[in-house]
Amino acid sequence: MSAVTVRAPAKINLHLGVGAARPDGFHPVTTVYHAVGLCDDLTATPADDWGVCMSAPDWFDASVLPADGANIVDRAAALLAAHHGIPATGLVSVVKAIPVAGGMAGGSADAAAALVALDRLWDAGTTDEDLLGIAAQLGSDVPFALLGGTALGTGRGDVVEPVTDEATWWWVVVPSAQGLSTPAVYRHFDEMFPDAAAEPRHPNALLAALASGDPRRLALALHNDLEAPAVDLRPDLGELLDRGRDAGALRGLVSGSGPTCVFLCESADHARDVAATLERAHPQVLVANGPVAGAHLVEYA
Structure with missing residues (x-):
């Protein structure tokens, strides 16, 4: 398989309701996610080993980009590979356009893009249900980054139900x-x-x-x-x-x-x-x- 490029969008919360912290420290939320046209592009290329690199426009503060090995893309690859019992291989390049640490789920978008790209690169054939399950392990916003559109999120935001939204x-x-x-x-x-x-x-x-x-x-x-x-x-x-x-x-x-x-x-x-x-x-x-x-x-x- 040749290189695979996947594009994933930023999100905004049209509604974000937050409940009191539970004993485990997490807050229940009810949110309406909305995917907007600010996107990161992730390209996965076949390789015998594993590596991730990131690039960003000049207006980004490069110091806030995650260090090698500490990227959510690394975690996404590890979970997907473990799910199929295969090694995580490939060279991944992420071109950032979503603000980092900005409340727009840029990291979650990268994780979702990695799951889609690596599933195709490895010819893994992951079911949609399993892909969403792995996404939920990575973070509450990752399942929505897979779905896009407009959606209702409950629980920790990871239980996602599409909402009809025909306007622009x-x-x-x-x-x-x-x-x-x-x-x-x-x-x-x-x-x-x-x-x-x-x-x-x-x-x-x-x-x-x-x-x-x-x-x-x-x-x-x-x-x-x-x-x-x-x-x-x-x-x-x-x-x-x-x-x-x-x-x-x-x-x-x-x-x-x-x-x-x-x-x-x-x-x-x-x-x-x-x-x-x-x-x-x-x-x-x-x-x-x-x-x-x-x-x-x-x-x-």
Whole structure:
């Protein structure tokens, strides 16, 4: 088998409800995942040994890229190989475009891409059910990165059910040069909301807004329980959300645990206008639409 290239998308959480920490330390979540057109490309090439390399655009802080051997791609390969009782071999190259440590599940996208690419490279024939099971072992966002589109996530976010979403939504995405620790945000959530309900609320309003296809209705329904602790830890994120609204966005939202912020717009032209305004104060501003497909093979002509 020759080289295999797989593309996997970033995600944003249109709704992220968080429950109180359980005795095992994990928080139950109810979320609506949404895959957007910021994607990492992973290429797996046959080889007798194993190796992973990563590259990223100039605006990335290369210091936050995982070290050799510590990448989630390494873990994905090890789990898939163990599932089939075969050695993990191949040279894997990841070209990053999803912000790292930005609340957009770039690592999860890479893991999903690795599972799809290596399954094809090794001619392993892994069933969809088994692939999703391995994905769930790698992280709560990885099963969604396989599926893409828009989906309801429950449990730890790893139980994923597709949601009908026939509209095209336009987003302005503003990464942050400084990362924000997901565990720190969850700890701060516990401190700020000691009486949080055991189970998070269901996103009924959000699902109805998606079905309507109305961006203004969707703007009113966007919700993130981690936004308050993220902004409390990083007040500059609150200032950015204000700037986005002043620039004309329908709504600004911290993506997942942050620090990337996303802004819903009415159309592609509206998104470009908002992005142009935000670019005056921010070195990197991206425009993306969704929903898009999950991890999928890239065919070159």
